[in-house]
Amino acid sequence: MKRMRRGHQHGFTLIVALVMLVLLTLLALSSFNMVKGDLQVVSNMQQHNETVAAANQTLEEVISSPQFYTSPNDALPNPCNGNPNTRCVDSNGDGTAAITVQLSPAPHCVKAQAIKNSSLDISKSDDVACSVGGNQNFGVAGAVTGDSLCDDSVWEVHAIASDAVSEAKAEATMGISVRVAKDDVATSCP
Numbered sequence: 001m002k003r004m005r006r007g008h009q010h011g012f013t014l015i016v017a018l019v020m021l022v023l024l025t026l027l028a029l030s031s032f033n034m035v036k037g038d039l040q041v042v043s044n045m046q047q048h049n050e051t052v053a054a055a056n057q058t059l060e061e062v063i064s065s066p067q068f069y070t071s072p073n074d075a076l077p078n079p080c081n082g083n084p085n086t087r088c089v090d091s092n093g094d095g096t097a098a099i100t101v102q103l104s105p106a107p108h109c110v111k112a113q114a115i116k117n118s119s120l121d122i123s124k125s126d127d128v129a130c131s132v133g134g135n136q137n138f139g140v141a142g143a144v145t146g147d148s149l150c151d152d153s154v155w156e157v158h159a160i161a162s163d164a165v166s167e168a169k170a171e172a173t174m175g176i177s178v179r180v181a182k183d184d185v186a187t188s189c190p
Contacts, residue, residue, distance in 0.1 A: 047166040051099055054089040055161035055172040058101040061087070062157050063176045068107040069155060070184050075107050091163075101161040109189035110154045114147040115179070126179065153180050153189055 061076070062068050068075040073084060080088035080097070085106055088097030120127040130150035158173045 044166070044168070047163055047168040048170060050091040051161045051163050051168045051170040052172065054087075054091060054099040054101050055159040055170050057089065058087045058103070058159050058161070059157055059172055059174045062103065062107065062159075063155075063174065066180075066184075068157060069109070069153070069178065069180050069188065072107040072188060075103060075157075089161075098165050099161055099163045101159050104158060104160050107155055107157045109185055110156050110175070112151040112153040112180075112185045112189035114145075114182075115150050115152055116146050117148045118146060120148055130179070130181075147182075149182055150179050151182055151185055151189070153178055153185050 058076070065075075065077075067077065076085055076087055080086040080100055083102075085103035087101045089099040089101060090097045091099050115130060117131055120131050122128055122131060130148040155176050155178065156173065157176065158171070160169070160171050162169045
């Protein structure tokens with residue numbers, strides 16, 4: 001009878017060892033899946049951050065040029081694939097533009113307020129260009145009202161960036177206050 005017990009004990013040890021092996025395998029698989037999920041989350045965050053950066057970079061490019069208020073429908077020079085107000089961005093440096101940024105809607109003037117001649121400082125070169133000069137005001141627009149030749153305007157620029165590979169999307173909006181000539185905002189501002 002002792003022999004049966006001993007053989008029976010060896011069989012039980014084998015079963016316990018197999019159960020432990022299965023548990024360790026399940027633990028390893030769950031750890032692998034958890035790490036894989038974490039890597040995917042990090043990758044998605046990185047793609048989103050690159051898309052946001054591309055949108056912000058394009059907005060900075062737009063507002064650094066007077067083209068956004070002189071011709072809002074063509075605010076970006078060298079547009080992406082010939083589409084106006086678009087920019088192609090190579091975010092990972094492989095030579096292929098993966099992110100497309102579109103200005104939608106085109107930059108638009110939110111408001112424009114006339115600058116009075118009395119508030120100009122003639123010692124500043126920017127203000128000299130805006131002043132309605134001297135005593136000869138006959139035929140000069142704004143001379144009767146005391147308005148200068150410039151307006152303080154507020155513009156809104158909105159960019160939508162999308163990554164064709166990862167399908168990440170981001171939107172960014174920037175407001176900018178800029179002094180512009182009355183002629184430049186005559187058709188664009190309310």
